Amino acid sequence: MRADARKNRDHLLATAGAAVTEQGADVSLRDIARRAGVGLATLLRHFPTREALLEALLRTSFEELTAKADELETSSSPEDALVSWLRDCTAWTTEYRGVTVLMAAAIEDTESALHASCVTLRAAGARLLDRAQDAGRARTDIDGTDLFALVAALAWLGDQPSLAPRADHLFGVVASAVLTGAVSGEAEVSDAG
Amino acid sequence: MRADARKNRDHLLATAGAAVTEQGADVSLRDIARRAGVGLATLLRHFPTREALLEALLRTSFEELTAKADELETSSSPEDALVSWLRDCTAWTTEYRGVTVLMAAAIEDTESALHASCVTLRAAGARLLDRAQDAGRARTDIDGTDLFALVAALAWLGDQPSLAPRADHLFGVVASAVLTGAVSGEAEVSDAG
């Protein structure tokens, strides 16, 4: 890769990160290019689709979340690990507004640049869920896909300005449903991490 | 209102209903106008925004749902009434893909044409929730807004092709969280209506 191309790529990624954080994942690609002092075509050559751009942008976050899941699997109780990781996931999405809907679409679209990352994330959650289920701490009628869907739904809530204030509270409600034997009230499942 | 205007309005509404059912709430307004054999400007004169069009389109559905809530309030047990009505709401949204996000935006945007309907719907749910809470059948740490958010999140799940297959199942999971004393397992809360 030529030096100027590399420089443009890096600069575009940094600019895109700022733009997505400010305006959400549906920010205009033209705006990103403009802010980077570059033509739209240059952006689209390095990242042929919006998904490709976001994949490059979120790759490290994805890796951190899966690594966190691995770590929690040995460092915490099955229940705390699961809840803590779910909370991390929902908290993370609040930084990148609008990415949830793209992830939901990507997880069954094998052509999407985000597909692999989403599948990996789902698998990480499934492992934590399995462990909690084996320990008798999570209801056994849900699987990794259900968990992914629940997290996506909660993340989506956080994306909606009118519903976001309730997202934290409702996380507790949903978490209490996932954990068997948990009494009502979110205090039971809060901040394990 | 002139006769030709009335005819165009009615025809547009019928065409829009078909188009939204087929392609979702983000269907191109130009397409609707084209299919109705009318210019885009004509559509936008009758319905100045997409929200206004959807409001006219969904008005009867909204009224039916609120009427259903009133009816259930006297005809069923507090618990059955609440769950049955929630199920009706989520089932209804599956007919109009993409309307959930607009409703979430409309409920706190007093300028939106959908605002009033959304507020009314939330109030109807709040009444059923209150009744269930008074009967000790629903957890007391949630209110009408939380309920609205939960229904919206479940409806959003149904809108996502990859997650929709789990929407029904997860409705049971979430419903079990809303109902105090409900044992795990969705059978406990299924099909009261």
Next chain:
DNA sequence: ATATATTCGGATCAGTGGTCCGGATAAGCA
């Protein structure tokens, strides 16, 4: 039948994601 008030819709605008190709430029070699 005429006058008028209302409605209609093509033309147009700014915005979007995406494509193409001539020109600029960096890398490789003598």
Next chain:
DNA sequence: TGCTTATCCGGACCACTGATCCGAATATAT
């Protein structure tokens, strides 16, 4: 150092979106 060439850049363009404007068509009232 200077030349060649492969690579990269970005303005111009396309089809599409929602939205606006205004001259033309038309239904209604007299």
